[in-house]
Amino acid sequence: MKSLLAATISVIFGLAPLPAQKIEKIGVPELEKILASPENVLHVVNFWATWCPPCVTELPYFEKLSKEYEGKGVKFILISLDFPSQIDSRLIPFLEANKITADVRVMTNIDYNSWIEKVDASWQGNIPVTLLFNNANEIRYFHPEELEEAKLRELITKYLQ
């Protein structure tokens, strides 16, 4: 009994301090699941990394619009391609420093050639890129370069209808 109590206490307190930001690590199966999502919402999937300056420039637009469109049929997923060895040292501190609260996931499969084509046949691996889709409505648009805030807003408005 005592040991159970001790175990319970250690579970409650032993995990602390939790990292302020938790981030979901994904592989190819999880990526495929996102891309095949039957959910009738407009998915806005951005591929980025902290080491990519144009990605960092456009990230606040995704953060901002993810708040604006909350509960309005748009689902933002920001897939980080930071190296798995830099998740704790670089990615999480970056998200905290920039107060990013949008849904960020990190792709841990770096055998890029095994999955890039699944995202879009035309994608050669440059980032940033953004995919907008709603499988329920057969909507699909791949944007092969960086976005301005106005352009992102325009695309969402266009494909949300």
Add this chain to the structure above:
Amino acid sequence: MKKYLFLSLAGLLMAALATGQSQYKAGDIASDFSLKNIEGKMISMSQYSDADGFIVSFWCNTCPVVKKYDQRLQDLHAKYAPKGYPVIAINPNDPAVSPGDSWEKMKETAAAKGYVFEYLFDETQEVARKYGATNTPHIYILAWKDGKLVVEYVGAIDNNADDASAADKKYAEEALNSLIRGEKVAVAGTRAIGCTIKWKKG
């Protein structure tokens, strides 16, 4: 009507160029170029009298993925230049967008890293456009055949940007080994995450 059609075609062509959709793939004939090296000398592939082909690498000073592959590109040159396939690195980035990729900074990078291969500046970005390069690093392995430069491989050096020792698919080396043995290249195209080329604005 004819004029309209021409304009439409011109528009399509420009759009294709702008998005890099006209990418060279294995079997295509690559164009030679004349680009300035870090000493200010103009370099073309036709000037290499002994080469059987080239490892043309779209490269730059600033991209973290390029930095990860820096030693690997130097190793490729050390291993394959004596076998007829030297590296030619080309920086296509616009310094107005990416100041660290100016010609002056290229000299610094080459000196600091001790590059012994040519490091060229694609100032007009015409070569990157023509080849359809989209990111750095982006490798094109070419081989001379009947006076023409045939594209034999396009893509990544290997399948692990983060850790060279963990790469278990060495695409570039395998392609080069096949060419040297006179065999067909098994994997002629791959894709990899890299830094988007910093195109001129407007």
